[in-house]
Amino acid sequence: MNRKTLTKLTDMFWQTLTFLASSVSLFVLGAIVVYVFNTGWKLMNIDLIRYDYRSNTYIGEIVDIPEFCLCEPTLSLDEETFYSEKWGVALKNDEDVLGKNIVIVEYVHQNSPLNELVNKSSVGPRTFALLDGYVVRRIAFFGLPSALDLYGAETMIQMLDGVDQFRELELITQGGGIRGSIYTTLWLVGLTLMFALPIGVASAIYLNEFASKRSRITRYFRQFIELLTGVPSIVYGLMGLAFFVPLVSSLTEATGPSLISGALTLAVIVLPVIIRTTEESLRVIPDEYRQASYALGATKMQTVTKVILPSAFPGILSATLLAIGRIVGESAALIFAIGVIIRDEISIFGQSTSLAVHIYAMLTDEPANIELSATISIIIIAIVLVMNFLIKLATRNFAKKSFEGGLI
C-alpha cells in the first residue's frame, strides 16, 4: 500500500468519524421523540384538559323535582350503549384496568337534569355535573332496590326510566387529567411575564440608551445581570424558598409556598434572558433614529415610547417567547418555590404544579405514571418547539424589514 492510499484511507476514516459523531444528535432526538410519542400519544385527547388529576368518589342527588330531558341523543350511539330519553344519559358496560366489570357514562345530553347534581359527600365541590367517562357505582331509589353496577348498564337504564326521582347516585370521577397543571402553567407564564417584562425591558433600555457607555458602574450592572445566567436553577429554588415564600406570605393570604412565590422566582430566572435579548435588538436601531427624534424636539420619554420601543418590538417579542419556553420547562426551581403537590383547584395563593413539575411529582411517586408523564412531555415539547419557531419567524421578519422602510 503506497503512501497516497494510506493518506486517503485515514482521511476517510476521520471524515466518517465526524459523520458518526453528528448522527448521535439525530439519533438521540429521534429516540426521545419516538419514545415520548410511543408511550404518551394514546392518552392524548381533549379529556386530558377537562378532567381532574385525582379521581374522587362523589355521591350526587337532585334536590328539586327534575325537569326531564325527553330528548334524542345528538350523536349516534352504538348498540352496546343504553340511552335513557327521560334522563338524557347513556350508559355503557366496560372493564376497568383490573378487568372488573364497570358501568361508565358514555354520553350526557346538554339538557339532562344530571348536569347539575348536588354533592352529598364531604369532599369535592358542592355541585358538579355528570361527565362522560365517569364510572357509575350504584343508583339508589326511594322504596326500591338500588341499581348496582353488577347488574349492567341496561338494567340501570331500565330502572332509571321507571322512576321520577332517585335518592342518590354514587360515581367515581374520571381522574388522570391535567387541567390544574395547565391552569397553573398559564398563571405562571402570565404572572412571571408581568413581573419580569417591565423590569427587564426598562433595564435593557436604561443600559443601552441612558447609561454612560464607558462608565465603570454600567459595566458592573451588566456583569451582575450576566452572573445570574450562571446560577443553577436549583439555587434559584432555594432563593425562592427562603426569600420570596416568606415575602409573599407576609404580604398576602398565602401561608406557604404559593403560585406567586413561584412566579417571582421564575421572574428572576428569566430576567437576564429578557434583558440580553432586548438589548440586542436595541443595539441594532440606527443612531439616526434617536437623533432625528431629538432634533424634532422630542423628549427622552417620547423618544423611548414612540421610536425606541416600536423598533425594538421584535426583540421584546423574542425575549417574551424565550422566557415562556424557559418557564414551561423549568422544574428544579419550582419544586422548591411552589412544591410538588398536584392540585385540581388552583389558587394563586396556594400550592400547585406546573406541567413540568407534574411530571416530576408523578415520576417520584410510587408507582410512577410513565404514560401520563410522556403525554405531558409531548405537550411541553410542542410548546417549546412552537416558541422556537415563532422566535425564528419574528427575527427573520425583523431582519427582512431591517431599517430601510421607515418606522410606523
Next chain:
Amino acid sequence: MKKIIVHFQHWLQTNQTKRFLDKGFIFLFLVATLISSSFIFVVVGIVLERGIIPFVTDNFGLGPVNLFRFLTGDIYLTGDTFYSVSYEIGYLIIATLYNAFLALLIALPIGVLSALFIAKIAPKWLASILRTTVEILASIPSIVYGLFGVTIIINQVYLFADGLGIQSRAGLSVLSTAILLAIMILPTITVVSELAIRSVHPSIEQGALALGATVTQKNFKVVLPSAKSGIFSGIILGLGRALGEATAVSLVSGSRFSGYSFNIFEITSTLTSRMLEGMKETQGVDYSIRFSMGLVLLAVIIITNFALNFVKNRIGNIHE
C-alpha cells in the same frame, strides 16, 4: 373645568415640566436596572445567610455542624434526621465532579467532531438539518430528559451491566447519570464549538492547503487546534450545566447515603439530587443544610470555572 384642563395641558408643555418628567422617567428606568442587578446579591446573600446557620448556631441544642467533616466526610447523615448534626457531603462533592467529568468525556469528542462536520464537511442541506436538531435538543427541558433517562437509559444500562454479569440497581447508576448529562450538554458543546470553528480565519486554512495538506488533514490538524480556545468556552458552559443540573439527575442517579462511587454501575448522588430529595421541614438543620449544600455547589461551580478559564487563557488561540 375646561379652563383647568387647558391650563394643565399648557403646564405639561413647558420646557421645565418636560425636563422634570424626563428626569423622573429616566430615574424609573435606573431603578429597574438597580433591581435587576441586585438579584445576584439577593440570591447569594440568602443562600449564604441560611447556609451558615448550621455551622454557627447550636441547632436547637444539637450543637453546630463540624465544617471540616461536613466538607470531607463520606456519610451523609449519622443518626436520625432532626436528631443529629453529623452531616457530611465530601463524597457528594467528589461524585458531582466525577459525574460531570464522565459526562464531558462522552460529550466532548462527539460534540467537537459533530461541530466540525456541521461547519466544514457536511453539505449545506445536511448541515442545516443537523443545526436544527441540535437547537431542538438544546431547548428540550431537563424534565423530559429525566423521563427519557428514567425509562430508556436506565433500562439499557441495566441490560448492559447484566450482560457483563454485574447486578446494578435497576440501572440507577453513575453511568446512567453520565450518559444523561452527556446528552444534555452535547448541544451546548456542539453549538459553541461550531461557532469557534467557523470563526477560524480562512487564511490559516488556505495556508495549510497550500502546504499540501488534504482537506481532512487541514480540518483536524489546523482548524481544530486554532479553535481550541472557543471549544474550551463550550467545555466551561457545558460543565456549568452538568454541575448544576438537578431534576433529571435525581431521577437516574439512585440515592446514595454514604461512600464514594467510582464504579460506574454503582448508585450515586450529586449535590443537586441530594438537595432535591426528602425535603420535609421548613426549618431546622435538615432544612438549612440544603442551603449549605447550595453554597458548596456555587463554590464548586465558581472554582471549576476559574480553573478552566485559567487553563483557557494559558493555551490561548493560535492566530491571536
